[in-house]
Amino acid sequence: MGEYRLAEIEEKFADLIWEHAPISSPDLVRLCEKQLNWKKSTTYTVLKKLCKKGLFRNENATVTVRMRREEFYGLQSRRYVEDVFGGSLPHFLTAFCGGKKLSAKDAEEMKRFIDEYTEE
Secondary structure, eight states, X not given: OOOOOOOHHHHHHHHHHHHHOSEEHHHHHHHHHHHHOOOHHHHHHHHHHHHHTTSEEEETTXXXXXXXXXXXXXXXXXXXXXXXXXXXXXXXXHHHHTTOOOOHHHHHHXXXXXXXHOOO
């Protein structure tokens, strides 16, 4: 997947698909008409774009998921850290915390995370 950013309306559309997939193309058109006030052509145009990005597949009038929501946002987050912070998770976390202290609960969760993902 080359592009990892979605416009706000693309995210809403993707969320509809993730919530209802697999879904028939005609049902998706009706859902988008109701939820997003879209015409059929808009639905198919945006669907085609997200299929090209590798998120979904539209075959035999059925839309299926190629990349789960968690996978997409995980990839998006990793690429953001790579692009903005040179791949440095500590630099990202420092910026994210913005000088605020972590709660004891957050610190404990971070310790468990570090222990679980530390290379041997």
